Structure formats: C-alpha cells, structure tokens
Amino acid sequence: MDVTAPAHRLSAAVSAASRLLPSRAGLRLQADAAGLTVAGAASDLAVRFGCPATTHTDGSVVVPAAPLVETLKVLDSELVRLVVEGTRLALRLDNARFALPLLPAASVLADPPAQVSSVDGAAFASALRIVAGTAAKGDPLPLFTGVRLQASGSRLTLTASDRYRMAVARLPLSSPGTLDVLVPAALLAEAARQARGRVGLHAGPGRFGLSWADGLVATAVLDAGFLSEDSIPSAAVDTRVTLQADTLAAAVRRVGVYAEDRRVLTLEVGDAQVRLASARQDTGEAEELLKADVDGGRTSPSFQARYLLDALAAFAGERVVLSIQPGMRACILRAAEGGEVELTYYLMPMLSR
Amino acid sequence: MDVTAPAHRLSAAVSAASRLLPSRAGLRLQADAAGLTVAGAASDLAVRFGCPATTHTDGSVVVPAAPLVETLKVLDSELVRLVVEGTRLALRLDNARFALPLLPAASVLADPPAQVSSVDGAAFASALRIVAGTAAKGDPLPLFTGVRLQASGSRLTLTASDRYRMAVARLPLSSPGTLDVLVPAALLAEAARQARGRVGLHAGPGRFGLSWADGLVATAVLDAGFLSEDSIPSAAVDTRVTLQADTLAAAVRRVGVYAEDRRVLTLEVGDAQVRLASARQDTGEAEELLKADVDGGRTSPSFQARYLLDALAAFAGERVVLSIQPGMRACILRAAEGGEVELTYYLMPMLSR
Known part of the structure; x- marks a missing residue:
C-alpha cells in the first residue's frame, strides 16, 4: 500500500471511526483507485468512512487506532503519505517518519442492511441530540439505554426515556418507509454528530444502519421491547x-x-x-x-x-x-x-x- | 447592613476571595462609606478585596461563601442590593430574593506586614505562572511546594523546583528592598492571576503579603529551607x-x-x-x-x-x-x-x- 492523503481529512475520518469503536479496536485502511477507506468492526458494530486520496499502490492494512489518531491530530502538514514498509505502516512527511506496527487482518465487514428511507441530516442530528440525551447511561434494563426509531408513512418518530422523563421527536422522511427498532443511544448520538447532508436509514433482520455521503455505521439492534408515549x-x-x-x-x-x-x-x-x-x-x-x-x-x-x-x-x-x-x-x-x-x-x- | 453594588464587580471580588480560601470558609462583607469589602481568613491566610458600592446603612456580616459565589455568578442583573433581614442576608433584585444564613463573626483579620517594594503586575504574573508551575503539587517536603522570593538590590528573583526541573525568574523591583521567603506556590499562582497594575510585596516576621489596587493576600511563609540554583x-x-x-x-x-x-x-x-x-x-x-x-x-x-x-x-x-x-x-x-x-x-x- 502506498497512498497520499490530505492530513486533516484523513484525521477526521480516523477520529470519527475510532470514536464509534471500542478503544482497543484496530482500524483497516484500504487504498484503491476510489481513494482511502477507513473501517473498523467490533462485535455487532461496523463503521466505514471515506477519505479522498491519491493511491500509488493499492493495498489494505490494519493498524492500532490510538497512535494513528493521535499522530494525525498533531501533524501540521497538508499532505501525509502512508507506505507499508515491512511490518510497519509508515506515515511519511518531508522531515519526519512515524511507523505503526501492522495488526492481523480483522474480520471482513458485513454489508449494511438495505436502505429504508432517508432524513435531513441536520434535523435528524438536532432531534437525536435531545432524544438520545434522555436515555439512561448504564441502566441495567437495556430498554432505557436505547432510542426507538419508528418509521410510519412519511414520518420518523424517535423516542427515549430514563423512567423520569421521556422525549419524543417527529420529523419528515424523504419517502414512505417502515421501521421499528431500538438502537443504543450513545452510538446513535455519536453517529448523528458526524453525519451530514442526507442520512440514509438502513434496516435488516436484527440490524440497523445509518449512511451519509462518506460514512456508514451499522449495528445490531437492542432486543428489549419498546418504549411508547401512549403509556x-x-x-x-x-x-x-x-x-x-x-x-x-x-x-x-x-x-x-x-x-x-x-x-x-x-x-x-x-x-x-x-x-x-x-x-x-x-x-x-x-x-x-x-x-x-x-x-x-x-x-x-x-x-x-x-x-x-x-x-x-x-x-x-x-x-x-x-x-x-x-x-x-x-x-x-x-x-x-x-x-x-x-x-x-x-x-x-x-x-x- | 444595606448596600447596593454592581453585580459583576461583587461577583469578581467574591469569586477571587473564595478561590484563595479553603472551600468551607465564610466570607465577611463589610459596607461603609468607602464601599464594600469582601474578606476572609483561614489558619495563616488572610484575603481582602474591595468592591465599589453605595452604602445605605453601614454594617458587617459573615455568610457562607459557596452559595454567594454561585448566585452572583448566574445573576443577569446590573445591580444587586444586600440587606440584613433578621438572621438572613438577602440579595434582592426587582423580581427575586436570595437569602443566605448569617454565620458567627470570624476572627478579626490581621493587618498585612509592611511593604518592602513593588513590581509590575503583568511581569510578576507571567514569571510566577512559569515558576510556580515548576513546584511540586503535594510533595511531602514543603521545600518543593514553595516559591522562593528573594529581593536584593533592585531585582526580585523567583525560584521553584520539584527535583526534576528548576525555574528561576528575575525581574526589576520598583525600589531597592530586602526579602527572602518561601511561599506556598499554589497560593501565589492564584494571587498572581488576580493581581493587576502595580503589586506591592509585603514582609514581616514569618509572614508575606501581596497587595494591589483593590486586593490583598497575606500568608504565613514556609519554614523549610531554601532552594538555590547554585546547587x-x-x-x-x-x-x-x-x-x-x-x-x-x-x-x-x-x-x-x-x-x-x-x-x-x-x-x-x-x-x-x-x-x-x-x-x-x-x-x-x-x-x-x-x-x-x-x-x-x-x-x-x-x-x-x-x-x-x-x-x-x-x-x-x-x-x-x-x-x-x-x-x-x-x-x-x-x-x-x-x-x-x-x-x-x-x-x-x-x-x-
């Protein structure tokens, strides 16, 4: 693998992926004619972010996330070149070299479930910020740690509660779709912080996903019943x-x-x-x-x-x-x-x- | 006591005093023709801050610092009136009343020791920020938790060390003076953050003080030997x-x-x-x-x-x-x-x- 990417774009993609993943997860970098893809997976979760790049030699490696994130955050260079050198991925600048050990290739990422509909990213993010903030952090009952997403007709309803309060937000869908899932609130809140433009809603058996121009998050849904404001x-x-x-x-x-x-x-x-x-x-x-x-x-x-x-x-x-x-x-x-x-x-x- | 003061000025004085004092200390408010004085004392430490005010009735009370600081910080009023009402000090606005319990009067504050010389506040603060930052936090040897202040001729020397590094700063005194004391670094750093204009250096047997236009801090010195760069x-x-x-x-x-x-x-x-x-x-x-x-x-x-x-x-x-x-x-x-x-x-x- 040998690829040159804008340092701040790569830093954003790598930071976004690592914030969504558990702290010890590795990141897979894949370079090809389409640019650079940053991806990661952990138990029931998969994330993928795109980054524009000029690929000199195609390739794919897995590296530890933390030093990659930290290094990219403090680079003051416009471009960074990533080259595989033996058992290292080297980040090369004119006057510096940072070399990360290669990790064994992680399991292949499952494709996201099918798209159900889409929403305006800004409205979705602002609704989710409030609703997800109402869910409990670390409640023993998973029901109170999730956000229920219901699509019905052309409307998406988000519901969350920690027993002491409940927030319910309704916003328009771009096209009619059907959906009724309970998704971990913390993950949704972080994904919504990063999504922009139109955001696709994806669902399949036991899975839920969000996609946008250069990003994708897919996760297993919570199997814990459903919150309802009718109660x-x-x-x-x-x-x-x-x-x-x-x-x-x-x-x-x-x-x-x-x-x-x-x-x-x-x-x-x-x-x-x-x-x-x-x-x-x-x-x-x-x-x-x-x-x-x-x-x-x-x-x-x-x-x-x-x-x-x-x-x-x-x-x-x-x-x-x-x-x-x-x-x-x-x-x-x-x-x-x-x-x-x-x-x-x-x-x-x-x-x- | 009955006095009207600009809320943001009083807030600044009260916050400054409480940051220098231990967290449970009460604050003495004294109103007279000269305005309002906020003062506090704890073991070997004394602080005093002035605040412009219109005094309707002279008086002096002691109140708990924390709720007073918190309340003044979030007032969005220009003026606040402080009135003693029975066993309460009431903070009165047009549409609100906050009432603090009165505490028993604290011990009388000792006068600060005599002024030795003075320094430019900005230069002193910038030197002290670096030197005090070099002292150890919580070292069992008090020597490494203090800043040595030496005046000799027309020069003030500040020295601190945590054994791994030592910082020494020299700056001009306004007039020749003699001084050689070791003062707790944390207290000095906080005082320097608040001092402005010309800062007076005060010293007497076992005591050290700093004064500026509307503030005063006096403390016992550390009796722990002296740091020297000659070592x-x-x-x-x-x-x-x-x-x-x-x-x-x-x-x-x-x-x-x-x-x-x-x-x-x-x-x-x-x-x-x-x-x-x-x-x-x-x-x-x-x-x-x-x-x-x-x-x-x-x-x-x-x-x-x-x-x-x-x-x-x-x-x-x-x-x-x-x-x-x-x-x-x-x-x-x-x-x-x-x-x-x-x-x-x-x-x-x-x-x-």
Missing part, C-alpha cells in the same frame, strides 16, 4: 404556562443554588406569572417571579432542577408551553410555535417537601 | 542548540506519541539540525528532523516529553537556547533574546534506554 397519561392537563424557555432556565439555575441535595424546585403558577422557589437548611432560601401566559388554575408542581434544565435546553431560543397535570402525572413540554422537528418532552414531577 | 552544576556546557521553542514543542508532541510509558524522547544533536526520536514496542517508532543553530559537539540527551513540553511552554513565541552538558547534568534553557523577565529553566535529562 404516559396526558388527558388531565388543567394548566398551561407559556414563556421563554431560556428565561425559565436562567431562573432555575439561580434558584436551584438554594435547593436541597435532590435540588427540588417548586413552580408556583399564579395569575400571569410563575414563582420559582426553593429552600435549604444551611444555605438559605430563594424565590424568583417570572411573567408568563397562564391558562388554567393555580397549581405548584415540584421538579428536580437538573431534569427541568435538561427539558428546557431542548427548547432553547423558543417559547415553550408547559402543560401541567394534577398529582404525580407528567408535565408535558412542547414548543409554542412548530418547526420541522416536532418535539414532546414528558417530565415527571417530584414529591415536594 | 545545580552548570559549568560543563559543551553544546548549544538554538531554535523556535514552539517548533520543537510541536515535534515533541508528535514524536512523544510513540514514546514508552515514561515518554522518554532522545534529542540527537547533529550539524545544523536536531533529530527527535522515540520508539515503543506496541505502537511503533517515530523520528523528526528540525533545523537548528548548533554550536558545539554531537550529543544525544534524553528527556521526559511532558517535562520538555513544560520547559518549552515557558518560552512560547520565542527562540530558545538549550545549553547541554554531558552525562546526567541539567540542560539549561534560556531565551535567545532577553526581555523584562529573565528566565532560566534547568531540566534534568533521563537515562535513555
């Missing part, structure tokens, strides 16, 4: 509060300083205003009044500050409607004005003191 | 290498990826060039050639990458001269062109493989 009662809404999400979030941050360890705040809904309040034995108490459009009766649900901030961050820059139900029923957050991505965020209240 | 042999220099510090640092970062666990690199000095080299069993090997002005014979000292990078960072943006001695004697780094702060950095070589 959350929402018919008892009796109060609606509308205000700027960022204004409420800033007040939550200030008043939250004075909340007890669990950081529970009370949102007292009055006439045309809400009063955020908290108290803590050792640090005193705080209250802040905010103007708001209020429709309905007086009520004072309590929330954990951290969860309320997460929910409000999903509506940053927008006016948000909080639909409040009596008792221990979820508060439902939606944007006051609709956009391309339609987001519903369910937040469980806390027992107040 | 480092420097007469055997037989090779001098001059090059851009940043160019060498960038190459150290790249080649260091391939160094063994202790990250030892070899600097092979040749004719008009140096060759940086490293090798590691599992990740391959690397070498990089750099042009340099070389005066003297061929030699190849080895250094730990991290320490070499720290040393080179002290000369960022400058050409640096490495004066190399044979055997296990220190390499001496100095700027090729002098500035207001005259810095000498001694770096111990490592046994190479």
